[in-house]
Amino acid sequence: MKQQRNTRQRQLVLAAVRARCDHPSADQIYLDVRAIDERISRGTVYRNLNILVQQGEVLQVKLPHMDRFECQSDKHYHLLCQGCGAVCDVHLPYYAELDEQAAKKTGYTIERHRAVFEGLCPNCRNKKI
Amino acid sequence: MKQQRNTRQRQLVLAAVRARCDHPSADQIYLDVRAIDERISRGTVYRNLNILVQQGEVLQVKLPHMDRFECQSDKHYHLLCQGCGAVCDVHLPYYAELDEQAAKKTGYTIERHRAVFEGLCPNCRNKKI
DNA sequence: ATGGGTGCAAAGTGTTTGCAAGTAT
DNA sequence: ATACTTGCAAACACTTTGCACCCAT
Numbered sequence: 187m188k189q190q191r192n193t194r195q196r197q198l199v200l201a202a203v204r205a206r207c208d209h210p211s212a213d214q215i216y217l218d219v220r221a222i223d224e225r226i227s228r229g230t231v232y233r234n235l236n237i238l239v240q241q242g243e244v245l246q247v248k249l250p251h252m253d254r255f256e257c258q259s260d261k262h263y264h265l266l267c268q269g270c271g272a273v274c275d276v277h278l279p280y281y282a283e284l285d286e287q288a289a290k291k292t293g294y295t296i297e298r299h300r301a302v303f304e305g306l307c308p309n310c311r312n313k314k315i
Numbered sequence: 316m317k318q319q320r321n322t323r324q325r326q327l328v329l330a331a332v333r334a335r336c337d338h339p340s341a342d343q344i345y346l347d348v349r350a351i352d353e354r355i356s357r358g359t360v361y362r363n364l365n366i367l368v369q370q371g372e373v374l375q376v377k378l379p380h381m382d383r384f385e386c387q388s389d390k391h392y393h394l395l396c397q398g399c400g401a402v403c404d405v406h407l408p409y410y411a412e413l414d415e416q417a418a419k420k421t422g423y424t425i426e427r428h429r430a431v432f433e434g435l436c437p438n439c440r441n442k443k444i
Numbered sequence: 445a446t447g448g449g450t451g452c453a454a455a456g457t458g459t460t461t462g463c464a465a466g467t468a469t
Numbered sequence: 470a471t472a473c474t475t476g477c478a479a480a481c482a483c484t485t486t487g488c489a490c491c492c493a494t
Contacts, residue, residue, distance in 0.1 A: 191448060191493050213483080227451045232484060234449095248379050252483060263428070265421055276417050281410075288405050288432045292394055296434035299392070303417045305425040320468050320473055342458075356476045361459060363474095381458060 190237065195219075195226055199234040203244050209254035209264070209273040249273065249302065265303040269310025276303060319366065324348075324355055328363040332373050338383035338393070338402040378402065378431065394432040398439025405432060 202218040203210070210218070216231040235255060238244040247254040247264055254273055263276040289296040331347040332339070339347070345360040364384060367373040376383045376393055383402055392405040414425040 189448075189494090193449060193493075195450070211483090225451075227453095228483095229452075229485075230450055233486095236485095248377065250377050263417070265417060265423060265425075267423065268426070274421065277420055278413070278416055281413075284407070284410075284430070285432065287407055288392070288394060289434070291406055292403065294394060294396065294432070294434040294436050295440050296394075296432050297397070298434075299430050299432040301413070301428050301430040303414065303423070303425050303428040305418070305423040305427075307423050311424050318469090318473075322468070322474060324475070340458090354476075356478095358460075358477075359475060362461095365460090 190241075195223070195230050196234045196237070198223060198226065199231055200238055200243060203235075203238070203255050204257050206256075209247055209256050211252050211254055213252075215255065247273065248300070261298060263301040263303060265305065267307040267310055268304055269306050269313065272307055319370075324352070324359050325363045325366070327352060327355065328360055329367055329372060332364075332367070332384050333386050335385075338376055338385050340381050340383055342381075344384065376402065376431075377429070390427060392430040392432060394434065396436040396439055397433055398435050398442065401436055 198219045199215060202215045205218070206214075212232055212235055213228075215235065216226075216228050219226050219231055235244065235246075239246045239255075242258055245256050245258045247256065249264075249266060256275075261280040263278060263280075265274050265276045266272075284299055285296040288294070288299070327348045328344060331344045334347070335343075341361055341364055342357075344364065345355075345357050348355050348360055364373065364375075368375045368384075371387055374385050374387045376385065378393075378395060385404075390409040392407060392409075394403050394405050395401075413428055417423070417428070418425040
């Protein structure tokens with residue numbers, strides 16, 4: 187990986203990801219940073235998010251419609267509310283055995299798995315009934 | 316759901332999904348169908364894929380960059396080769412307990428979870444070493 | 445000083461949609 | 470006859486990129 191600088195813009199992007207507890211989209215982060223520095227551009231935010239993901243500072247969660255971001259931590263699962271689109275972490279242990287089993291079944295080298303639970307949050311459940 | 320017709324185009328799309336054992340993208344399906352009917356349009360293929368997913372005939376697999384499709388079957392997991400982008404099914408049992416545990420932890424109503432394993436297929440592993 | 449980074453706007457990529465004409469029921 | 474579908478092209482949503490200037494090291 188090539189030598190990288192620590193620009194004010196990159197710091198702002200990382201701070202914005204850390205300041206949020208939900209799982210913001212790239213554009214939400216852009217808007218947050220934009221509230222602090224009104225001259226930063228979308229391109230810069232997207233570029234820096236990609237760099238931070240590559241560096242392992244930020245985790246990218248692939249979801250329908252668009253990706254979301256959060257600060258890097260242990261492997262864990264995500265939960266998507268199909269009513270309102272909210273995303274939250276699921277604090278279950280990471281089932282490393284699944285990786286071994288999948289490796290045995292398929293012959294692939296498995297690095298990890300990602301799981302997304304789908305359901306309804308209490309709020310949306312009540313609305314639907 | 317409104318009354319739906321069984322057009323030639325819809326049949327072609329469904330047949331194209333069934334004819335493939337890998338997990339084609341919408342555009343791959345478009346190209347396959349296009350090889351048979353050179354007048355079908357992208358919009359029609361995308362529209363029909365969405366309808367077939369809604370009907371439960373076809374399963375949509377959400378992956379980085381773009382979605383992939385396969386014919387509907389039991390809940391199962393997917394494996395993505397990070398080298399060549401190939402996708403395949405993982406024939407492990409579906410861990411329904413995970414859904415219960417996640418429901419207990421979060422208070423959400425959980426319908427299901429989707430898991431994607433990430434790794435390297437034998438071919439790509441050999442190339443990398 | 446040097447080469448990575450920025451802002452901007454244009455271009456990409458994958459998907460959806462408005463519309464007039466066509467067709468399954 | 471009705472109203473769902475089609476082909477087409479334009480529009481969309483999200484992201485990447487070319488370029489000239491800028492600035493962290």
